[in-house]
Amino acid sequence: MAKILHVDSSSRSKNSNSRQLSKYFVEKWIETHPADSVIYRDLVQDSLVPLTDTVISAMYTPPEQRTEAMSSDYATLIDKNVQEVIDADIYVFGVPMYNFSVPGAFKSYIDRIVVVGRTFSYGADGLKGLLQNKKAFILRSSGSNFDGPPYASMDFHEPYLRAIFGFIGISDITFVKVDGHSEEEISAAMKKAKEQIDHLTAEQKLVSAGR
Numbered sequence: 001m002a003k004i005l006h007v008d009s010s011s012r013s014k015n016s017n018s019r020q021l022s023k024y025f026v027e028k029w030i031e032t033h034p035a036d037s038v039i040y041r042d043l044v045q046d047s048l049v050p051l052t053d054t055v056i057s058a059m060y061t062p063p064e065q066r067t068e069a070m071s072s073d074y075a076t077l078i079d080k081n082v083q084e085v086i087d088a089d090i091y092v093f094g095v096p097m098y099n100f101s102v103p104g105a106f107k108s109y110i111d112r113i114v115v116v117g118r119t120f121s122y123g124a125d126g127l128k129g130l131l132q133n134k135k136a137f138i139l140r141s142s143g144s145n146f147d148g149p150p151y152a153s154m155d156f157h158e159p160y161l162r163a164i165f166g167f168i169g170i171s172d173i174t175f176v177k178v179d180g181h182s183e184e185e186i187s188a189a190m191k192k193a194k195e196q197i198d199h200l201t202a203e204q205k206l207v208s209a210g211r
């Protein structure tokens with residue numbers, strides 16, 4: 001029974017395309033995988049504060065050598081988020097494009113979950129991602145389309161997310177994208193994205209059944 005971690009990061013609480021798609025994805029997933037469980041995080045509601053000086057010191061200090069302040073900051077800012085990521089099998093991330101990259105709330109989240117000794121390690125054999133056999137589905141919304149010229153080279157969203165998640169071991173990543181400026185464009189793109197989700201969740205059911 002897989003554990004799903006569902007995370008939203010749009011600053012819009014209403015009319016958010018990425019929130020609508022991530023919700024649709026999880027509902028469809030549970031329809032096809034009713035035994036799976038879901039944990040939900042809303043990064044905007046959680047109002048993630050920047051990492052502190054002490055938590056960064058704690059990241060690079062073995063737990064038994066941390067000061068009380070380091071342990072306390074580390075526990076408050078890192079533990080809950082990173083443990084949920086370690087425990088989950090499947091990630092469903094709603095991530096809009098803001099200024100060609102990810103929203104600040106999602107970047108703050110990344111700063112909490114890319115943690116040495118927890119999600120990646122380095123040693124004699126170099127850097128190693130510690131999250132293995134996971135799948136990520138990223139529901140991305142944007143105004144423009146970045147599939148080709150003139151904007152493709154300005155897409156720092158998908159390449160960044162593939163790089164940072166790949167770094168911690170998550171290489172099986174599927175993007176579902178919705179883009180458009182007018183209501184008509186968005187509604188056509190949402191329809192297409194939902195069809196893609198229907199296909200993906202049905203396909204994953206066959207993969208899970210064949211395990």
Ligand SMILES: Cc1cc2nc3c(=O)[nH]c(=O)nc-3n(C[C@H](O)[C@H](O)[C@H](O)COP(=O)(O)O)c2cc1C
Binds near residue numbers: 096097145
């Ligand atoms: C602060 C901000 C920055 C944005 N930057 C971009 C951008 O660089 N490229 C783009 O195509 N759309 C950009 N947009 C448009 C959003 O990506 C688009 O409205 C998207 O639907 C937002 O996601 P949501 O519907 O889940 O809230 C931006 C929107 C905001 C609010």
